Amino acid sequence: MDLVLDFLFGPLKEIWEFPTFFVEVVVGGVLSGVMYSLVALGFVLIFKASGVFNFAQGAMVLCAALTFVGFMDLGAPVWLALIGALATMIALAMAIERVVLRPLVNQAPIILFMATIGISYFIDGFFQAVWGEDVKRLDIGIPKDPIEIAGVLINTFDIVAAVVAGALVATLAFFFQSTRIGRALRAVADDHQAAQSVGIPLQTIWVIVWSVAGIVALVAGIMWGSKLGVQFSLAFVALKALPVLILGGFTSIPGAIIGGLIIGVGEKVAEVFWAGRIGGGIEDWFAYILALFFLMFRPQGLFGERIIERV
Amino acid sequence: MIYREAGQFKTSYAADQAIFPILQDRIALAILLAVAFVAVPLMASDYFLSTILIPFLVFAVAAIGLNILTGYCGQLSLGTGGFMACGAYAAYKLATGFPELNIVLVFLLSGGVTALVGVAFGVPSLRIKGFYLAVATLAAQFFLIWLFTKVPWFVNYSASGVISAPPRAVFGWFVTGIEATPQAKYVFCLGFVAVLALVAKNLVRGRIGRAWMAIRDMDIAAEIIGIRPLHTKLLAFAVSSFYCGVAGALWAFIYTSSVEALAFDINRSFQILFMIIIGGLGSILGSFLGAAFIVMLPIFLNSVPTAMGVPLSTSMIAHMEFMIFGGLIVFFLIVEPHGLARLWQIGKEKLRLWPFPH
Numbered sequence A: 001m002d003l004v005l006d007f008l009f010g011p012l013k014e015i016w017e018f019p020t021f022f023v024e025v026v027v028g029g030v031l032s033g034v035m036y037s038l039v040a041l042g043f044v045l046i047f048k049a050s051g052v053f054n055f056a057q058g059a060m061v062l063c064a065a066l067t068f069v070g071f072m073d074l075g076a077p078v079w080l081a082l083i084g085a086l087a088t089m090i091a092l093a094m095a096i097e098r099v100v101l102r103p104l105v106n107q108a109p110i111i112l113f114m115a116t117i118g119i120s121y122f123i124d125g126f127f128q129a130v131w132g133e134d135v136k137r138l139d140i141g142i143p144k145d146p147i148e149i150a151g152v153l154i155n156t157f158d159i160v161a162a163v164v165a166g167a168l169v170a171t172l173a174f175f176f177q178s179t180r181i182g183r184a185l186r187a188v189a190d191d192h193q194a195a196q197s198v199g200i201p202l203q204t205i206w207v208i209v210w211s212v213a214g215i216v217a218l219v220a221g222i223m224w225g226s227k228l229g230v231q232f233s234l235a236f237v238a239l240k241a242l243p244v245l246i247l248g249g250f251t252s253i254p255g256a257i258i259g260g261l262i263i264g265v266g267e268k269v270a271e272v273f274w275a276g277r278i279g280g281g282i283e284d285w286f287a288y289i290l291a292l293f294f295l296m297f298r299p300q301g302l303f304g305e306r307i308i309e310r311v
Numbered sequence B: 001m002i003y004r005e006a007g008q009f010k011t012s013y014a015a016d017q018a019i020f021p022i023l024q025d026r027i028a029l030a031i032l033l034a035v036a037f038v039a040v041p042l043m044a045s046d047y048f049l050s051t052i053l054i055p056f057l058v059f060a061v062a063a064i065g066l067n068i069l070t071g072y073c074g075q076l077s078l079g080t081g082g083f084m085a086c087g088a089y090a091a092y093k094l095a096t097g098f099p100e101l102n103i104v105l106v107f108l109l110s111g112g113v114t115a116l117v118g119v120a121f122g123v124p125s126l127r128i129k130g131f132y133l134a135v136a137t138l139a140a141q142f143f144l145i146w147l148f149t150k151v152p153w154f155v156n157y158s159a160s161g162v163i164s165a166p167p168r169a170v171f172g173w174f175v176t177g178i179e180a181t182p183q184a185k186y187v188f189c190l191g192f193v194a195v196l197a198l199v200a201k202n203l204v205r206g207r208i209g210r211a212w213m214a215i216r217d218m219d220i221a222a223e224i225i226g227i228r229p230l231h232t233k234l235l236a237f238a239v240s241s242f243y244c245g246v247a248g249a250l251w252a253f254i255y256t257s258s259v260e261a262l263a264f265d266i267n268r269s270f271q272i273l274f275m276i277i278i279g280g281l282g283s284i285l286g287s288f289l290g291a292a293f294i295v296m297l298p299i300f301l302n303s304v305p306t307a308m309g310v311p312l313s314t315s316m317i318a319h320m321e322f323m324i325f326g327g328l329i330v331f332f333l334i335v336e337p338h339g340l341a342r343l344w345q346i347g348k349e350k351l352r353l354w355p356f357p358h
Helices: A002-019 A018-051 A059-075 A079-102 A108-129 A156-178 A180-190 A192-197 A200-228 A232-248 A253-278 A288-296 B024-045 B046-072 B080-097 B103-126 B131-149 B182-204 B207-217 B219-224 B229-255 B266-279 B284-307 B315-337 B341-352
Strands: A146-149 A152-155 B168-170 B172-176
Touching: A002 A018, A002 A232, A018 A152, A018 A156, A018 A180, A018 A232, A018 B172, A059 A079, A059 A108, A059 A200, A059 A232, A079 A108, A079 A200, A079 B103, A079 B315, A108 A232, A108 B131, A108 B266, A108 B315, A152 B266, A156 A180, A156 A200, A156 A253, A156 B284, A180 A192, A180 A200, A180 B131, A180 B172, A192 A200, A200 B229, A232 A253, A232 A288, A232 B131, A288 B103, B024 B046, B024 B182, B046 B080, B046 B182, B046 B207, B046 B229, B046 B266, B046 B284, B080 B103, B080 B131, B080 B229, B080 B266, B103 B168, B103 B219, B103 B284, B131 B266, B168 B266, B168 B315, B172 B182, B172 B229, B182 B284, B207 B219, B207 B229, B266 B284, B266 B315, B266 B341, B284 B315, B284 B341
Parallel strands: none
Antiparallel strands: A146 A152, B168 B172
16 A cells, blocks of 8 residues: 555655756656657658558658768768758658559558558668668767756757757748648648649649658657667657657647657656656656547547547 | 369258368368378478478467457557567466466466457557557557566566476477477467467358458448447457467467567567568458468578578678568558458469369
């Protein structure tokens, strides 16, 4: 009984006694949540526009980061490496559209999902074969020193990451809301057939969506890569983004952001205050259980479109 | 000319409902079983038995399990590895906790334990659908593996965290442990697989299987014609987890003899998912074909470059394996989304007409 009480209320007592530390943990959680959102964004973009649940997003993060670091190691300056990586991602998007999506048009969503698992295996193998598999350091000059704001220690790197994510989301929102292509993308997301019948070229749209997802993957890859080093485990970052995705809803960009923040904070708080009491290492599954809990009440995620099956 | 049902009249309902209504099929199956049970253990080398045939059989059970859930009931699951681990650890706890318990019973009970766990994780399936559910099953995967790694009770407090199969015998023959011969293990495994496959085949073509398929095709319509979604889905989760649990127990006890939880990580789940995609969703035969394909492919990939005189570094082979795997999956999905089982069916149709064009 004491054990249970300690498990339930012990951490709360700690939080009560050290509020600054708790705030620090929460801020750390918010910032790492931003990093999850970065990856989740790529999923949402593709799901919204083509209804494909793109499991290869993690592999795309890896491949973007590998290409970027690979070019930098060859001696290219940052801007050139960036252009090279961008070009690679766009080429990849075109190849995926041509080789995989076009022949699989009109197949069941589950088939397309499995095809993206195939793509993810292929990309993992291919880009590691090209660029090698050892851990590479990625340093594009983002400072990593902790600074103190109002008595709370924050890593500068995390702030930069948050700013980058914010800028990315703002750009995407602008792109989707106010440009011609963005409108076309939203039309395709709403109804493939209707969009096609008013003259929107589906195949071009898919290439654009996958390219945009590739660019998001590149940003995520650079941020995660400078945090963890560029290596194979980067592909598993996608597994951390999945709970964010189901929590926020597959179809919502704000959902990806809020979901990321909830998961980030929940995970950090649970890790710091509760994990020690049950053996630690809970970061693998805690996010999933948290997301599952939310799903019980809102099966389409917090911001997902309500699934109407019967009127 | 050889393969034709002309002249085979059915005079009873039982004959009409037989699994293999055509005489030639029954003969072929009898020959196959005779070869598998008698000829193979006598002739095959130990290496062939323990690195190809036994894993094939174990994977086939797991693939049947996942196929019941995903192929028949339409609930996409990525938690197969977790359920297999559950079966393996349940079998270990049962076998070490009750040493006099028959090993067959241990395996069946561990399947039962896994079925309970599967039902627990299947409960959300009533509200959560499609990809949301697929991601939710990942929770089972990660949570179960974490549980078995972190809680020392599951490994009987051994420091290494590895479970080793205790030696157990059936009819005086050792089937697990060090003294068990590959032949004994193989026959034991095959017996299990044959019975489980027969049960699965009969389940999916009966009332229960039809309820599953109705839920898969459109759950609202199924509900309206009187199929209870909660019961049906949970039953699919239970049966599927039972099979996965038995597969996990067979894996830990028969195939590898000692195993740690990481052997059942997320990649295992994907591997089994690939088996049912390549083999054929919603087909028991497909589960076998897919398992055979996935087991053989890495061996094939490893031996071909060496045989052709192109030496490749091990890391290069690993990358190639990833690429070919991914490429093949996409290729199969494009060319034949219904998998190898469908190709087999087409072949049989052709054979039935041969040598006439129509």
